[in-house]
Amino acid sequence: xxxxxxxxxxxxxxxxxxxxxxxxxxxxxxxxxxxxxxxxxxxxxxxxxxxxxxxxxxxxxxxxxxxxxxxxxxxxxxxxxxxxxxxxxxxxxxxxxxxxxxxxxxxxx
Amino acid sequence: xxxxxxxxxxxxxxxxxxxxxxxxxxxxxxxxxxxxxxxxxxxxxxxxxxxxxxxxxxxxxxxxxxxxxxxxxxxxxxxxxxxxxxxxxxxxxxxxxxxxxxxxxxxxxxxxxxxxxxxxxxxxxxxxxxxxxxxxxxxxxxxxxxxx
Numbered sequence: 001x002x003x004x005x006x007x008x009x010x011x012x013x014x015x016x017x018x019x020x021x022x023x024x025x026x027x028x029x030x031x032x033x034x035x036x037x038x039x040x041x042x043x044x045x046x047x048x049x050x051x052x053x054x055x056x057x058x059x060x061x062x063x064x065x066x067x068x069x070x071x072x073x074x075x076x077x078x079x080x081x082x083x084x085x086x087x088x089x090x091x092x093x094x095x096x097x098x099x100x101x102x103x104x105x106x107x108x109x
Numbered sequence: 110x111x112x113x114x115x116x117x118x119x120x121x122x123x124x125x126x127x128x129x130x131x132x133x134x135x136x137x138x139x140x141x142x143x144x145x146x147x148x149x150x151x152x153x154x155x156x157x158x159x160x161x162x163x164x165x166x167x168x169x170x171x172x173x174x175x176x177x178x179x180x181x182x183x184x185x186x187x188x189x190x191x192x193x194x195x196x197x198x199x200x201x202x203x204x205x206x207x208x209x210x211x212x213x214x215x216x217x218x219x220x221x222x223x224x225x226x227x228x229x230x231x232x233x234x235x236x237x238x239x240x241x242x243x244x245x246x247x248x249x250x251x252x253x254x255x256x257x
Contacts, residue, residue, distance in 0.1 A: 021124075022160040029214065056216045057214050084145075
């Protein structure tokens with residue numbers, strides 16, 4: 001599991017790569033909490049395109065990040081979700097509660 | 110259903126072993142020529158069951174998890190994940206979406222995901238003795254026919 005972030009125009013894009021399971025989740029949550037505290041103005045995008053595996057611990061990571069941003073009135077946008085992690089979001093009915101960015105733009109929650 | 114092939118492994122309840130468990134099962138099940146989606150589902154249910162044993166079964170201590178995988182006739186895979194941890198007092202409550210006794214890394218959706226990706230899911234637990242989760246899933250395979 002690798003986490004990196006970079007500036008893309010006005011936004012901060014966070015990349016999660018590799019396998020996001022319970023073993024990796026704590027470090028991911030801590031990293032994303034620090035990021036939410038550090039970048040308080042910029043729009044934040046979570047890019048999951050490089051994930052090779054995700055289970056329900058990954059849902060906890062995304063929901064925690066969404067909550068951390070929401071505490072100061074900000075919204076998380078998630079993009080590039082591979083097919084299997086998207087099956088996890090759907091099985092948990094979280095696909096309706098998370099803003100996914102598609103090629104056409106950001107889908108409303 | 111007759112057993113065509115089977116394997117058993119036993120490992121310590123350390124989170125680093127979650128990836129080991131799902132990769133081992135994926136390698137064993139690959140003889141059924143599963144689709145990527147089927148393989149992803151199998152890896153996910155294994156990951157959820159093993160994580161439950163680590164986080165909820167053994168909590169702060171380290172114990173053994175025994176995993177048995179059986180390939181049955183008709184292309185069915187049966188995966189059994191057994192711990193000797195604290196057990197679950199109320200299984201129905203544990204199966205409820207968003208219920209968790211874990212911390213921030215758990216979403217409370219583990220059983221919901223396992224149920225979604227299994228054809229059958231059975232949980233047996235005795236407080237103080239441990240929990241056994243048994244999942245059954247049919248693999249149609251990339252050929253879409255009975256592979257075994």
